[in-house]
Amino acid sequence: MLTNEQTDASYQQAFAALHSVVIDPAATPEQQSLAREKRDLLTLEYIGHAIANIEERTRQFRKFIGEMKAVIAEFGSGSTIAGIRRLQEIVDAAGELVGAALAPAAAAKTVTGKPARQAPKRGAEKPPKRVPKKAGKKAAKGPAKKLAKKPAKKPAKKAAGKLSKKPARRAAKKSARKAATTPAPKARAKRARPAKRGR
Amino acid sequence: MAARPASRRGAAAACLVAAIVAAGCTTIPGKEFASYKDTFAKARSAGETVVLDYGVAVSQFEEIKARRAAAKPEQKRRGAPFDPATEAKKSAPVDHVLVRMQAWDVVARYNDLLTALAEGKPAEDLAAAVDGLSASLNNFPLKAVAASAADVSGYLAPLKALALEAAREHSRRQFVEAVGKGAPLINDKFIVLLREDAADFYRVRAGLNDLEISALAESANATGVRLGELAASFQASREVEAAIAAFNAEADRLPHLAGGVRLVAPLKVSARGTAVSTPEARAQIATLSQDGKAQLARVAAKDDELNAYRQVLIAYLALLNELERSLRNLQVAAEQAQPASPSTMELERAVILLREAYMAYQDKGKG
Numbered sequence: 001m002l003t004n005e006q007t008d009a010s011y012q013q014a015f016a017a018l019h020s021v022v023i024d025p026a027a028t029p030e031q032q033s034l035a036r037e038k039r040d041l042l043t044l045e046y047i048g049h050a051i052a053n054i055e056e057r058t059r060q061f062r063k064f065i066g067e068m069k070a071v072i073a074e075f076g077s078g079s080t081i082a083g084i085r086r087l088q089e090i091v092d093a094a095g096e097l098v099g100a101a102l103a104p105a106a107a108a109k110t111v112t113g114k115p116a117r118q119a120p121k122r123g124a125e126k127p128p129k130r131v132p133k134k135a136g137k138k139a140a141k142g143p144a145k146k147l148a149k150k151p152a153k154k155p156a157k158k159a160a161g162k163l164s165k166k167p168a169r170r171a172a173k174k175s176a177r178k179a180a181t182t183p184a185p186k187a188r189a190k191r192a193r194p195a196k197r198g199r
Numbered sequence: 200m201a202a203r204p205a206s207r208r209g210a211a212a213a214c215l216v217a218a219i220v221a222a223g224c225t226t227i228p229g230k231e232f233a234s235y236k237d238t239f240a241k242a243r244s245a246g247e248t249v250v251l252d253y254g255v256a257v258s259q260f261e262e263i264k265a266r267r268a269a270a271k272p273e274q275k276r277r278g279a280p281f282d283p284a285t286e287a288k289k290s291a292p293v294d295h296v297l298v299r300m301q302a303w304d305v306v307a308r309y310n311d312l313l314t315a316l317a318e319g320k321p322a323e324d325l326a327a328a329v330d331g332l333s334a335s336l337n338n339f340p341l342k343a344v345a346a347s348a349a350d351v352s353g354y355l356a357p358l359k360a361l362a363l364e365a366a367r368e369h370s371r372r373q374f375v376e377a378v379g380k381g382a383p384l385i386n387d388k389f390i391v392l393l394r395e396d397a398a399d400f401y402r403v404r405a406g407l408n409d410l411e412i413s414a415l416a417e418s419a420n421a422t423g424v425r426l427g428e429l430a431a432s433f434q435a436s437r438e439v440e441a442a443i444a445a446f447n448a449e450a451d452r453l454p455h456l457a458g459g460v461r462l463v464a465p466l467k468v469s470a471r472g473t474a475v476s477t478p479e480a481r482a483q484i485a486t487l488s489q490d491g492k493a494q495l496a497r498v499a500a501k502d503d504e505l506n507a508y509r510q511v512l513i514a515y516l517a518l519l520n521e522l523e524r525s526l527r528n529l530q531v532a533a534e535q536a537q538p539a540s541p542s543t544m545e546l547e548r549a550v551i552l553l554r555e556a557y558m559a560y561q562d563k564g565k566g
């Protein structure tokens with residue numbers, strides 16, 4: 001296989017030879033035309049060969065780009081920073097949940113003058129004791145909003161439903177007794193405080 | 200009350216540790232890095248110009264081929280071989296110029312990464328992240344959490360300073376490591392590919408120039424032939440001899456092809472006619488002489504065009520050489536920037552101070 005330098009030299013020699021025929025006054029017009037055609041074709045092939053070399057090299061450029069991207073990716077990641085930011089997101093989310101749970105309770109306390117208690121839901125077996133860890137904002141806000149809107153004693157009746165009033169009354173009395181002894185949101189808020197730990 | 204001495208101890212520990220870390224830190228070869236970045240910017244600008252010119256050259260080549268195909272349509276042939284690779288290339292054409300631009304761009308992004316590491320931007324980001332976390336803790340809706348966060352932040356301060364300095368040092372070491380990994384790729388692959396490209400870019404431009412210069416040379420040659428034929432039909436005269444001599448002198452200034460072949464053949468008027476040249480003939484000879492001179496000038500200009508391109512490539516290759524050299528200098532300087540380890544005594548003192556601060560913090564928690 002010819003090297004690039006050998007290809008260049010062969011091309012130059014062939015080009016010169018064909019051109020000498022083209023400009024030779026002794027050559028016939030047919031000879032000149034044929035030599036011109038061959039000379040131009042040779043040049044086009046020579047250019048095409050160079051372009052093919054360049055296009056073949058594109059693959060190697062792509063490989064190089066991939067390798068450089070890998071180097072950039074290796075040194076461009078900030079795992080520590082990402083970890084701290086994730087932690088901050090958790091703290092912010094937890095702060096929102098706690099804030100949402102505390103704010104309506106505080107509002108209810110100021111309206112009724114008494115600590116609010118949780119209304120049992122229709123069809124629910126038990127009122128939820130605490131906000132689930134992974135519950136969203138809405139889940140935390142739902143019961144709290146109801147508490148803020150309704151008087152403390154009434155929700156039990158409403159929660160009893162239409163089908164059977166007796167169990168509902170019993171449930172209402174039970175929850176009223178429970179509310180009298182332990183004001184739910186405040187107690188929950190106290191439980192949520194980590195103030196005593198480690199201090 | 201116990202917090203004050205503890206925080207003082209904490210601050211003292213932070214200062215000492217920071218001083219120790221700073222004493223044993225890795226240094227960035229700033230001068231070499233600045234030189235490399237400067238050379239890269241110049242080489243990139245030249246490289247993109249050259250590759251864009253190649254794109255133009257390819258378009259010209261395609262146009263010439265299309266013109267030739269239109270002028271002389273080839274007879275369709277039945278039973279042409281089917282090559283899946285060729286067909287695949289046709290269906291998904293690759294932008295070879297764009298890939299080369301992307302290669303320059305990826306090195307630029309690598310340089311940005313090196314700059315960020317040298318400037319300790321990861322450490323700044325870390326500081327911002329720590330501050331953000333502290334702010335979130337301080338804003339936590341439970342007073343107890345916010346209060347303890349405020350208490351803790353006093354003790355976190357020295358540790359934060361230490362962590363930041365450690366992050367900066369880590370960043371500097373990553374700079375050294377990134378140079379060690381990226382520089383060989385750039386020098387041994389990218390620059391080598393660019394040099395090979397430059398040789399082929401020249402071939403493409405030289406080929407296109409050959410097509411144009413040969414056509415111009417043929418025109419000049421035809422004018423010379425007509426001038427010679429006209430001169431041969433009359434008696435020799437001073438004017439005619441001067442015109443022939445001028446044409447040959449211009450043609451002789453043109454470069455020769457391989458094997459000494461001339462682009463434009465010199466005029467040789469061997470036999471002379473007996474007729475005396477008429478004013479019309481003299482005017483015709485003068486016109487042919489002028490045309491020939493202009494055509495020879497165009498041939499020379501076309502040759503100059505290729506030479507100018509050659510100079511562009513020479514300057515570009517010189518920049519690539521400079522880029523290679525500056526990157527090698529940076530690599531050597533980065534390899535020599537080994538961190539000096541702090542003395543054991545100083546390290547022990549720092550550890551004791553930090554421990555005291557931590558003990559005070561624990562005591563406060565118990566109280």
